[in-house]
Each structure stands twice: as structure tokens, then as C-alpha cells.
Amino acid sequence: MRANSVTVLIPTFNRSEFLLESLTSILAQTRSAKEIIIVNDGSTDDTLELLKPYEGRVRVLSKPNGGKAAALNFGLKRVTSDLVWIFDDDDIAAPNALEVLVGLLEANPDADIAYGRHERFSVDPGGEVCKLGTGYWRNCQPDDFLVETLDDMFAHQQGMIVRRSLYLLAGTFDEELVRSQDYDMLIRLARFGTVESTQEVVFFQRVHHGRRGSQAEGLDASQRDAAWSRFDRDIFRKHYRELKLSDYLGKRQSILNPMNKRHALIRRASVMGRKKLWYLALLDLRAAEATSQRPLSIPEIAALRSTFSSKYGCDDILDNTKLIDQLCELATSSTIGSEIVSAMARGLRWKVRAELFKFEVRKLLRYLLTMRQLKKAANMPVSDTVPADTTAFGRAENAGR
Numbered sequence: 001m002r003a004n005s006v007t008v009l010i011p012t013f014n015r016s017e018f019l020l021e022s023l024t025s026i027l028a029q030t031r032s033a034k035e036i037i038i039v040n041d042g043s044t045d046d047t048l049e050l051l052k053p054y055e056g057r058v059r060v061l062s063k064p065n066g067g068k069a070a071a072l073n074f075g076l077k078r079v080t081s082d083l084v085w086i087f088d089d090d091d092i093a094a095p096n097a098l099e100v101l102v103g104l105l106e107a108n109p110d111a112d113i114a115y116g117r118h119e120r121f122s123v124d125p126g127g128e129v130c131k132l133g134t135g136y137w138r139n140c141q142p143d144d145f146l147v148e149t150l151d152d153m154f155a156h157q158q159g160m161i162v163r164r165s166l167y168l169l170a171g172t173f174d175e176e177l178v179r180s181q182d183y184d185m186l187i188r189l190a191r192f193g194t195v196e197s198t199q200e201v202v203f204f205q206r207v208h209h210g211r212r213g214s215q216a217e218g219l220d221a222s223q224r225d226a227a228w229s230r231f232d233r234d235i236f237r238k239h240y241r242e243l244k245l246s247d248y249l250g251k252r253q254s255i256l257n258p259m260n261k262r263h264a265l266i267r268r269a270s271v272m273g274r275k276k277l278w279y280l281a282l283l284d285l286r287a288a289e290a291t292s293q294r295p296l297s298i299p300e301i302a303a304l305r306s307t308f309s310s311k312y313g314c315d316d317i318l319d320n321t322k323l324i325d326q327l328c329e330l331a332t333s334s335t336i337g338s339e340i341v342s343a344m345a346r347g348l349r350w351k352v353r354a355e356l357f358k359f360e361v362r363k364l365l366r367y368l369l370t371m372r373q374l375k376k377a378a379n380m381p382v383s384d385t386v387p388a389d390t391t392a393f394g395r396a397e398n399a400g401r
Contacts, residue, residue, distance in 0.1 A: 002109045004102050005034040006161065007081035011071035012089035013041040016050050018206065025092045027057065031099035034081045035059060041071040069173035069181040076167055084164050086157040086182075090206045093158070097202035101161040104196040111142075112193035115160035116202035123206070135205060142197075143251040146190040150239075150248065150271050152311060153183045155195075158203045166193045180231035187239055191247065229276060229312040236275045240268070262291040266300045266340075273307035276316060278323050281307065285330060289337045296339045304340060305347030314351060318366045328377035338378045345374035 008026050012019050019038075026036055036058045040047055042065025051060050063074050072086065083102065087093065094100075097116070104114035120132035135156075140148045149155065170188040173181050246255045248267040255261040269284035296304070308314045317323060331341035348371045355364035 002105075003082045004105060005081040006083045006085055006098060006102060007079045007164075008033045008036045008085045008087055009039070009072065009075045009079065010037070010087050010089055011039045011041055011068050011075065012043060012047060013065060013068075013071070014043050014045045014047070015089040016043070016045045016047045018090040018208075019047060020050055022087065022089050022091055022093070023054065023058065025095075026087060028095055029093065029098040030096045031102060033085070033098060037061060037075050037078065039063065039071040039075040041065050041068070067175060067178060069175040069177055072181075073172045073175065076164075076172075079164055082164060083161050084167060085161045087203075088158050090208065091158050092204040092206070094200075094202050094204070096200075097159075098161075100198055100200055100202060104198060105161065105163075108196050110194055111196040112163045112166040113160055113189060113195045114197070115155040115195065116198040116200050118156060118159050118203045118205050119201050120205045120207055122208065132207060134201065141250075142195045145195045146187070147248055147250050147267065149186055149190050150243075151274065151306070153186060155186065155197075156203075156205070157182050157186070158205070162189060162193070177231050177234065179227045180235055183232065184235045184238075187235070187243075191243065229310075232275050233277055236272060236277055237280075240272065240277070240280055258292045259294060259297070262288045263297065263300050263303075265291065267303050270303040270307045274310045276310060276312070278317075278320065282323070282326055282330075285327075285340055289330060289334060289340060293334065293336050296336070296343065301343045304343035307344050308347050308351065315363070318363075318370060324370060324373060327374060331374065331377035331379075341374055342378040345371050345378060348374075 010019075010022065010026070023036070023038070026033070038051065038058055038060045040051075040060060040062040042063065048060070048062070051058065054060075061075065061078065063071065076084065083105070085098065085101070100116060101114040105111055117137055118135045120135050122130045122132060124130060136152065136154050138148045138151075138154045145155075166189055169192050170185065174184050175181075177184060245261070245264045245268065246253050248264045248271070249255070249260060253260065253264075255264050265284045265288040269281040269288065272278070272281040272284065308317065327341050327344065330337045332338070348367060352364060352367045352371065355367060
């Protein structure tokens with residue numbers, strides 16, 4: 001059986017108001033870690049003073065401020081255990097998290113990663129805890145973990161234990177990334193490692209408006225989503241070059257068959273669209289159209305319908321007339337081109353419905369016009385693209401005039 005000693009690695013920068021709560025949850029685990037390392041990334045608050053009572057139980061390493069990725073690389077070089085649990089300085093571990101995650105690896109010694117679910121919470125100014133429900137999650141087979149992660153991140157470092165040998169294989173954290181450095185690393189870990197998962201909640205993610213990033217490149221809460229989207233684009237430009245096309249189908253899949261190759265191209269196009277890398281998505285959609293003229297499969301249609309479903313929204317397409325024109329051109333190029341654009345247009349219905357429920361009439365109409373433009377190019381009936389509740393909304397609007 002492989003050895004399973006654990007090091008908990010907590011990078012921190014000016015988070016003393018949350019750090020002790022996180023540390024307490026680690027120290028209270030039903031299964032103890034071999035060591036706990038806190039990397040103090042140049043904090044200027046009272047972090048070091050608050051950590052003094054924990055001398056002998058916690059190893060504190062200090063370095064000049066350089067950002068989270070640099071702190072993690074600094075700490076990983078000093079880890080001696082077989083397994084690494086990277087934990088954030090503002091979250092809280094479930095009491096049995098270590099026991100559950102290490103148990104998964106003991107049950108499957110060939111696995112390199114064990115991960116579980118999380119719940120989100122916030123604390124109001126009066127100290128009242130507000131439970132926000134479980135975080136985004138995907139049930140998937142181990143061989144599909146990489147491709148599901150490429151769609152969106154659902155397994156988080158605070159909720160996973162990773163073999164140190166896999167970190168050595170995957171390489172260091174990218175210190176150029178102020179945000180999304182964990183997403184970039186997760187993709188690399190998923191590419192080379194084997195996973196085991198549990199439905200159990202293993203940590204609680206705190207939602208707050210504190211500042212993120214390094215001292216030199218800090219981000220306020222209002223900048224968070226825009227920064228995540230920007231750094232996600234940086235990450236996926238790189239992974240577009242580095243990942244194999246077959247990786248977008250899952251492990252041990254081949255693209256020698258034209259239908260498999262087209263499916264992989266469509267999956268990659270969908271991923272790139274969700275990350276707002278539209279020029280790369282269009283490259284793959286054109287390549288998919290040229291690969292095979294056989295009707296789209298159900299998985300291909302599902303992937304295409306999700307192309308506009310970025311967690312950062314897709315309002316950018318409303319002003320991207322070049323993108324819509326190019327999709328219309330693809331729709332008129334062949335029967336399969338029409339099917340591709342038809343599936344993408346249907347995928348916009350969720351956005352139309354969302355704007356309807358928010359009573360954003362102007363934006364709703366713009367999405368409807370975009371859908372109709374794509375539908376017309378793909379020769380789709382209007383009723384196939386417009387949700388029934390939207391047409392009812394229109395009738396009610398007219399009746400009220």
C-alpha cells in the first residue's frame with residue numbers, strides 16, 4: 001500500500017480575520033495531518049502575532065509578498081509528505097474531510113486525486129451565518145474528469161487531496177496569474193492524474209468582499225468576475241495549444257474516427273466559446289463542419305447548446321456582429337453547418353428566459369433578434385427558437401399598450 005502522510009498547505013496574505021477559523025478547522029480533523037504549513041506571503045496585518053500560540057503545532061514560513069501562486073510554489077518545495085492538501089485561508093474544513101479524502105486514496109491506491117463537494121456561506125455584519133447551498137458540482141466518471149473540468153471548475157483545491165508526486169509531474173503554479181491559478185493547475189493535474197470522488201461535503205467556502213491577489217496586483221470584489229474571465233482566457237489560449245484534441249473526449253479516447261474527431265472539435269469549440277475565445281471556437285466549428293456531413297449526435301448537440309452558457313454571461317455576443325455574421329455564414333455553408341448553428345441558437349433560449357424573469361425587456365429583445373438572425377441563416381422555424389413563455393410575455397406587453 002502506498003504511504004499516505006499528509007501536509008496541509010495554507011498560503012495567506014492579510015487575512016488574519018479569517019485565518020484562525022480556517023486553521024482551527026484543520027487542527028480539529030478526525031484524522032490528523034503529518035504537518036501544517038502556513039506560508040505567510042508578506043502579510044502586513046497581525047497574522048504573525050496571532051499565529052504565535054500555535055508554535056510547535058504549525059510550521060510558519062514567511063516570504064516577501066509575491067501572490068498566491070508564488071506562495072504555493074514556495075510551500076510545495078518544502079513539503080515532505082506523500083499527500084498535499086492546499087487549503088484557503090478564508091474557508092472552513094468539514095471535521096472529517098481528511099479522513100474521507102485519504103480514505104478514498106487508501107481504497108484505490110492507483111488514484112492520485114481525491115475530491116469532494118463543498119457548501120457556500122457568508123457572514124453578515126452582525127455575525128449571522130447565511131447558508132448559500134452547495135457549490136457547482138458535476139457527477140462524472142473518472143475518465144471524464146478532465147473534459148468536465150474544461151467545461152467549468154467544480155472540484156476545488158480546498159476540497160481535494162493530491163499526491164505530491166503528481167504536483168511534481170504537473171509542474172509549478174503559474175506565477176503570472178493573479179486569479180485562476182488553481183484552475184490552471186487543476187487542468188494539468190486532471191490531464192496526468194487519476195481521480196476518486198465523494199458526494200460528501202468536505203469544506204465550506206466563505207463568500208465575502210475582501211480584496212484578492214497580491215499587494216502589487218490586488219483585486220477588489222467588484223473586479224472579481226472580470227478578472228476571472230480575463231485570466232481564464234489566458235489559461236485556455238495556452239491549453240488550446242498544449243492539450244490534445246482527444247483530451248476533449250475523455251481519457252483513452254481516439255479521434256481516428258471522423259465522427260469522434262468532429263465530436264472533439266465541437267466539444268473544444270464549446271469550451272472556447274464559454275471562455276469567450278470566439279476566434280478559436282470558430283476555427284473548430286469550421287473544422288467540425290468540414291470533417292463529416294453525417295447528422296449531429298445527441299452529445300454534439302448538447303455541447304453546442306452550451307456554447308453560450310458561460311458563467312460570466314454572454315452579453316458580449318450582442319455587440320459582436322462579426323461573430324454572428326460568421327456563424328450565419330457557417331450556417332449557409334452546408335447541411336451540417338446549418339445543424340451546428342441551429343443547435344447553438346437553441347442554446348440561447350435559456351438566456352432569453354433568464355432576461356424575461358428579470359424583466360430586462362431591452363436585453364431580452366436583443367437576444368431574441370440574435371436568435372432570429374441565427375435561426376434564419378439555419379432555416380429554423382421561429383417556434384423552435386422562441387420559448388413559449390417569451391411569446392406569452394410579448395402578447396401581454398402588446399395587450400397592455
